[in-house]
Amino acid sequence: MRVVIVGGGFAGYHAAKELLRTVRGETEVVVVNPTDYFLYLPLLPEVAAGILDPRSITVSIPDTLPGVRLALGTVTSVDLEGRVVRYTDPEDGEQELSYDRLVLAAGSVNKLLPIPGVAECAHGFRGVPEALYLRDHITRQIELAAAATDPAERAARCTFVVVGAGYTGTEVAAQGPGFTAALAARHPELAGQPIRWLLLDVKKRVLPELDARLGRTADRVLRERGVEVLMGDSVEEAGAESVKLTSGDHVPTRTLVWCVGVRPDPLVSDVGLETDHGRIVVTAQLGVPGRPEVFACGDAAAVPDLTNPGSPTAMTAQHAQRQGKLAGRNVAASLGHGTPGTYRHHDLGFVVDLGGRRAAANPLHIPLSGLPAKAVTRAYHLLAMPGNRMRTAAGWLLALVTRRPTVQLGLVRGPSVPLDTGSPELPHLRH
Numbered sequence: 001m002r003v004v005i006v007g008g009g010f011a012g013y014h015a016a017k018e019l020l021r022t023v024r025g026e027t028e029v030v031v032v033n034p035t036d037y038f039l040y041l042p043l044l045p046e047v048a049a050g051i052l053d054p055r056s057i058t059v060s061i062p063d064t065l066p067g068v069r070l071a072l073g074t075v076t077s078v079d080l081e082g083r084v085v086r087y088t089d090p091e092d093g094e095q096e097l098s099y100d101r102l103v104l105a106a107g108s109v110n111k112l113l114p115i116p117g118v119a120e121c122a123h124g125f126r127g128v129p130e131a132l133y134l135r136d137h138i139t140r141q142i143e144l145a146a147a148a149t150d151p152a153e154r155a156a157r158c159t160f161v162v163v164g165a166g167y168t169g170t171e172v173a174a175q176g177p178g179f180t181a182a183l184a185a186r187h188p189e190l191a192g193q194p195i196r197w198l199l200l201d202v203k204k205r206v207l208p209e210l211d212a213r214l215g216r217t218a219d220r221v222l223r224e225r226g227v228e229v230l231m232g233d234s235v236e237e238a239g240a241e242s243v244k245l246t247s248g249d250h251v252p253t254r255t256l257v258w259c260v261g262v263r264p265d266p267l268v269s270d271v272g273l274e275t276d277h278g279r280i281v282v283t284a285q286l287g288v289p290g291r292p293e294v295f296a297c298g299d300a301a302a303v304p305d306l307t308n309p310g311s312p313t314a315m316t317a318q319h320a321q322r323q324g325k326l327a328g329r330n331v332a333a334s335l336g337h338g339t340p341g342t343y344r345h346h347d348l349g350f351v352v353d354l355g356g357r358r359a360a361a362n363p364l365h366i367p368l369s370g371l372p373a374k375a376v377t378r379a380y381h382l383l384a385m386p387g388n389r390m391r392t393a394a395g396w397l398l399a400l401v402t403r404r405p406t407v408q409l410g411l412v413r414g415p416s417v418p419l420d421t422g423s424p425e426l427p428h429l430r431h
Contacts, residue, residue: 018328
C-alpha cells in the first residue's frame, strides 16, 4: 500500500508524521515537495531582517521523518481515475507515482490583485528564496542610497512600502526599521537621512484578524518605530521607481513588499474536484465526497468549521497543522488502523512578533503585550517547530549580544522569486 502526500508544509508534514506513527512499516508514505525541508513560515520575517539564519526555520524532512520517502519535485497533475500523481523533479525530469491513498496538502501561494505593475515590481513573501532576496534587496538599497548624489534618489531608495497589515505584513514592517537602521549605521553618508517604512491596508485597522486591543498594541508599536501606518489606503499602480496610492499620493520608492494574503495553490483548480472559493470541498473528516481514497487538508481544503457553521476554517498554520494530523489519522483508519475523527478546533489564540522586545499575543484569548507577550510568542514558536529548536533559540540569543549580519549574499535573483506564482524555484546561484 502507498500513501502519497502532495506538499510538505504544515498540513502535509504533520499528516506524514501521524501516518508514520500509526502505520510504520506496513504502508509506504511518500511526500512530494519541491524542497527537502518543512518551512516554519511564521519566523520568515526574522530571516529577512537578518536575525535568524534560514537553516534555523527549515526542518529536514528526511532527518525528522525517518521512514518517509521524499520525492523532490513539483506536482503538475493528478489522474484521479488512474490513481497517479505526476510531477517534475528539480532537473526537469517527468516522474509519476501511483497511490492507494492521496492527501492533497498543496498549501497556498501569494494572492495577486489586478493592480497594474504589482506582479512586475512587487516582492512576495512566501519562502526562503523570497526572504533572502528581500534581505539582499533592502541591503542593496541602503548601500546604493549611501552612494547616491541625488537627494531624490537617496530618499526613494530609503523608502520601503509594505502592503497588507495582516500577520506577515505587520511583522515585516515591525522588523524593518531595526534592520535598515543597522544597515545605515555602517554608512556615515546616511547620517541624518530619514528612512521611511510605510504599512498600507484597505482594512480599518492593523491585524484585523485579532482582538482589537492587540491590533491597537501593534499599531502603537509600529508608530513608535516610525512606521507610517496608513489604514484604508493601498496601491493603485506600481512602477519600478514609485507607487501611486489609492489616496492619490505618489511615493517614490524602489521597494514594494506584497503581503496582501494567500490563495490556494493553482494545482487545486486543476485536479478536477469540486471547489469552494478555490479550495477543495471536503467533509469534516477531511475526505473528498465520492472519492474515499482522496483526502485534503490545510489551505488547499475548504474544511467545514464546526465551531462556525456555514463557513470553512481559516487559512492559518494553526488549522493546517491540526488538520494534517487528523488527515494522517483518518487515512490510517481507512487502511484499518484506528478510528477516524472529525475536525473541530477552537482557536487557542495567536501570537505576533513585533521585533525587539515587543510582541502581541492572546493565548487562550487573554490579551498580552510587551515582554510577557514576547515570552509567550517565542515559547509558542519553539513548541510548534518540529525541529531546530536549539538552533533557533541560539539565533535569538546571538541577536541579543552580536551585531546582525548586513552583507549581500547575491545568491537569489529576482526571476527566481516570481510574485505571480508564489512558488519559487530553488535559488539560482550567480556564476
